[in-house]
Amino acid sequence: MKKVILASGVLFLMASCSSNENDCHECHIAYLNSNNVEIEYELGEFCATNLQDLESNGYNLTEQQVVGTDTIPAAMYPASDIHCEEHHDDDH
Numbered sequence: 001m002k003k004v005i006l007a008s009g010v011l012f013l014m015a016s017c018s019s020n021e022n023d024c025h026e027c028h029i030a031y032l033n034s035n036n037v038e039i040e041y042e043l044g045e046f047c048a049t050n051l052q053d054l055e056s057n058g059y060n061l062t063e064q065q066v067v068g069t070d071t072i073p074a075a076m077y078p079a080s081d082i083h084c085e086e087h088h089d090d091d092h
Helices: 002-021 048-057
Strands: 024-032 038-047 059-061 065-067 070-072 075-077 082-084
Touching: 024 048, 024 070, 038 048, 038 065, 038 070, 038 082, 048 082
Parallel strands: none
Antiparallel strands: 024 038, 024 082, 059 075, 065 070
16 A cells, blocks of 8 residues: 555656646747837747746847847847746746
8 A cells, every 4th residue: 555655656746747847838029119019029939947047037139030020139138028828827
């Protein structure tokens, strides 16, 4: 009986860790152009620690990007300008 309980506990912990590592979300920079219209520049998918870092520290865009007729300048974008698909423990 103890082996069954121990094995169940180990499986639960492994599943919990795995689900955290697979906590991935698509993210973008929400840039306001000169007309105060939000332009989205897709950053791609971020997971686990990388997702937490992005949402805490922001993103350094090293080269300007053109989206439609708008140019998003190279800059350090704060976490408040980074939006990721909604997930349960954050409002970004």
